[in-house]
Amino acid sequence: MEHWIRAEDPSAVGAVRRQAVELAERAGFDATLIGQTAVAVSEAVSNLVKHAVEGAVMVRPHPEAAATVELITLDKGPGMADIGRALRDGYSTSGTLGIGMGAIARIATGYDVHSLPGKGTVLAMHFTADKAAAPPQRASGVTRPIGEETVCGDAFAISEIGAVTTVLLCDGLGHGHIAAQASRLAVELFLQVRDQEPLAILDHLHRGLTRTRGGAAAVARVEPGGVTFAGLGNVSGWVAHAEGRQGMVSVPGIAGKQGAHLRQYAYEMPGYATVVLHSDGLTARWDPAAMPGLFSRTPAVIAAGLMREAGSRRDDACVVTARPGT
Known part of the structure; x- marks a missing residue:
């Protein structure tokens, strides 16, 4: 069952991370991949808590594939004018884990984002136990x-x-x-x-x-x-x-x-x-x-x-x- 969590305070980071780890364990992820998933999810939700307006996040089994965990975040501001810059190594918003959105994208099996300045950002990423079996995203x-x-x-x-x-x-x-x-x-x-x-x-x-x-x-x-x-x-x-x-x-x-x-x-x-x-x-x-x-x-x-x-x-x-x- 889908459950949206409001990203209004730092407690959301732990709540979403725990859900992601539980789903990854059920999906058969090994310990290394579970840890990487937890880090990427924590960074994404930390960004949301610190910078978003009306932010919300959901983690769930992917609707198209087994053994796959999906994270979706959305907010209503401030948005990013240069998504490419945010994905480059060395760029990180202050107050988060500091690994950068580029590192999050590399940890995830799949990653997509849409952002408009002044309107907000939507981010979707998924993690699979076997990266060769990524969902088709149709x-x-x-x-x-x-x-x-x-x-x-x-x-x-x-x-x-x-x-x-x-x-x-x-x-x-x-x-x-x-x-x-x-x-x-x-x-x-x-x-x-x-x-x-x-x-x-x-x-x-x-x-x-x-x-x-x-x-x-x-x-x-x-x-x-x-x-x-x-x-x-x-x-x-x-x-x-x-x-x-x-x-x-x-x-x-x-x-x-x-x-x-x-x-x-x-x-x-x-x-x-x-x-x-x-x-x-x-x-x-x-x-x-x-x-x-x-x-x-x-x-x-x-x-x-x-x-x-x-x-x-x-x-x-x-x-x-x-x-x-x-």
């Missing part, structure tokens, strides 16, 4: 519960088969544990039929969620040149890139309830585009042009950047991003 997602709740009623799932990436987003009706029951069941149902077309997957969810409160759900199948989409309820789907975005159609209704008329739609997808699904915990008014450079980054950074820019604290929120394989 899809990612993040969730965040309403207010100070610890359980989010939104959930996502990712399936990668060959060059096809299929993603699910479910927004359980309401909030808290009851909403989460619906969204978690939706994930289980999705994984049972993940190789099918979105319409068939959504129909399977619709029939399987009848014993729950239900929710809004959408499935997107992303492959080279196009995306097939089926959505039910208030879930937003987009084909997005640096120049703009195209909306995808979700039909009215509630998954698990009577009366829905499911439909499937196909859309062209340029090679430089990203499919974005999000719940109504994010406003639909976000604009790629207002976040220059974001849509050239990895799906994890795009998802976290959209959560920062468009997410609301007044509702559970989830955003999932996907690209086709090659």
Whole structure:
């Protein structure tokens, strides 16, 4: 389960480091790699605590790969004008461990960052027990519960088969544990039929969620040149890139309830585009042009950047991003 920690005081450094070490141990990291992971995580979170505005950090198992630990941080300022300088050896912000962001990037199996002066920074890094088995980074997602709740009623799932990436987003009706029951069941149902077309997957969810409160759900199948989409309820789907975005159609209704008329739609997808699904915990008014450079980054950074820019604290929120394989 994802858990965001506010980076408001130094205690956040220890809390995140302990989570990262626990996950690394479960993933089978050796003692040397566990120590390196702890150092890199501590440095990244120390930077966040000292310099960020409204900073938050999450560490979790990577959603695309086993034996992989992922750290995501986001904040609303001050941002970096020169990311390349921050990644060079010998450059370190004062008051941290002093190893520098360049060293963090070398310790991590994978590393990506997006930063805009005055708007903030999103950083994603991952660590694997075997660096030869790094995740493909074709899809990612993040969730965040309403207010100070610890359980989010939104959930996502990712399936990668060959060059096809299929993603699910479910927004359980309401909030808290009851909403989460619906969204978690939706994930289980999705994984049972993940190789099918979105319409068939959504129909399977619709029939399987009848014993729950239900929710809004959408499935997107992303492959080279196009995306097939089926959505039910208030879930937003987009084909997005640096120049703009195209909306995808979700039909009215509630998954698990009577009366829905499911439909499937196909859309062209340029090679430089990203499919974005999000719940109504994010406003639909976000604009790629207002976040220059974001849509050239990895799906994890795009998802976290959209959560920062468009997410609301007044509702559970989830955003999932996907690209086709090659």
